Amino acid sequence: MKYDYDIYSDRCPARAVLDRIADKWALLIMDRLSAGPTRFNTLKRDIAGISQKVLSQTLKLLERDGLISRKAYATVPVTVEYALTSLGENLSRAVEAFAHWAESNMDAIRKAQAAYDRRERSASGP
Amino acid sequence: MKYDYDIYSDRCPARAVLDRIADKWALLIMDRLSAGPTRFNTLKRDIAGISQKVLSQTLKLLERDGLISRKAYATVPVTVEYALTSLGENLSRAVEAFAHWAESNMDAIRKAQAAYDRRERSASGP
DNA sequence: CGGGATCCTCAGGGATACTG
DNA sequence: CAGTATCCCTGAGGATCCCG
Numbered sequence: 001m002k003y004d005y006d007i008y009s010d011r012c013p014a015r016a017v018l019d020r021i022a023d024k025w026a027l028l029i030m031d032r033l034s035a036g037p038t039r040f041n042t043l044k045r046d047i048a049g050i051s052q053k054v055l056s057q058t059l060k061l062l063e064r065d066g067l068i069s070r071k072a073y074a075t076v077p078v079t080v081e082y083a084l085t086s087l088g089e090n091l092s093r094a095v096e097a098f099a100h101w102a103e104s105n106m107d108a109i110r111k112a113q114a115a116y117d118r119r120e121r122s123a124s125g126p
Numbered sequence: 127m128k129y130d131y132d133i134y135s136d137r138c139p140a141r142a143v144l145d146r147i148a149d150k151w152a153l154l155i156m157d158r159l160s161a162g163p164t165r166f167n168t169l170k171r172d173i174a175g176i177s178q179k180v181l182s183q184t185l186k187l188l189e190r191d192g193l194i195s196r197k198a199y200a201t202v203p204v205t206v207e208y209a210l211t212s213l214g215e216n217l218s219r220a221v222e223a224f225a226h227w228a229e230s231n232m233d234a235i236r237k238a239q240a241a242y243d244r245r246e247r248s249a250s251g252p
Numbered sequence: 253c254g255g256g257a258t259c260c261t262c263a264g265g266g267a268t269a270c271t272g
Numbered sequence: 273c274a275g276t277a278t279c280c281c282t283g284a285g286g287a288t289c290c291c292g
Binding site: 008016048067111113 | 131133134135136137139140141142143144145147148149150153154157158172173174175189190191192193213216217220223224225227228229231232234235236237238239241242243
């Protein structure tokens with residue numbers, strides 16, 4: 001066996017972790033935070049399509065997981081900064097690998113999709 | 127900018143790719159396939175908790191993306207084997223990094239969660 | 253064995269409004 | 273600014289049955 005635990009078991013704690021971080025919003029947030037501490041509304045603005053509800057709830061979960069930290073400054077109005085913890089920074093390396101992979105291979109994927117769709121079309125075609 | 131495209135834009139093709147592969151079932155399937163070509167029901171049995179519907183639909187999507195290949199053998203009853211393509215194998219490296227990260231850091235995460243929950247509990251009073 | 257077709261549910265997440 | 277609170281709805285996904 002490749003793993004100490006069986007990651008394919010739904011009782012494996014590692015799989016619970018995988019379930020949590022295999023989330024597009026969490027990945028985008030972490031990747032964005034790898035550029036440095038960032039404020040709530042900046043994240044909301046920068047990550048197109050995320051709602052404030054999902055953003056805040058994802059941030060809370062990531063904070064609970066110890067992957068990011070939340071720091072509030074007693075300014076008026078209040079300022080809050082989110083940043084990666086060392087644990088989160090560690091993970092963001094893997095995230096980066098993912099994002100970079102997606103970037104450098106998207107053309108291959110799009111070609112594969114087009115080819116697949118052409119095959120499907122001719123298979124069910126007239 | 128770190129990327130050629132802006133991955134935080136919802137129009138970025140790389141983000142579409144990220145959306146697709148940031149899926150726990152897809153990740154588990156790819157990771158399982160990295161051990162070698164595998165049949166449908168074997169996947170279903172091994173990956174605890176996946177339904178047949180989700181399995182087949184995820185396999186189809188992964189095949190469309192060119193990440194896995196499907197090979198049917200004219201036996202009775204029919205035998206079908208799924209395997210990683212070279213593109214998929216390439217990705218599965220990143221997936222493995224993810225899975226391993228999850229495995230080796232799950233304890234830290236669980237501790238962080240417990241600490242967070244303790245803080246929350248004491249924050250919201252007796 | 254390897255799926256396709258259906259039905260059903262329920263929770264993830266969007267939109268909106270409000271607050272410290 | 274940085275969220276919380278509600279309402280609401282859609283679609284992901286589970287359960288079941290069936291077929292080549």
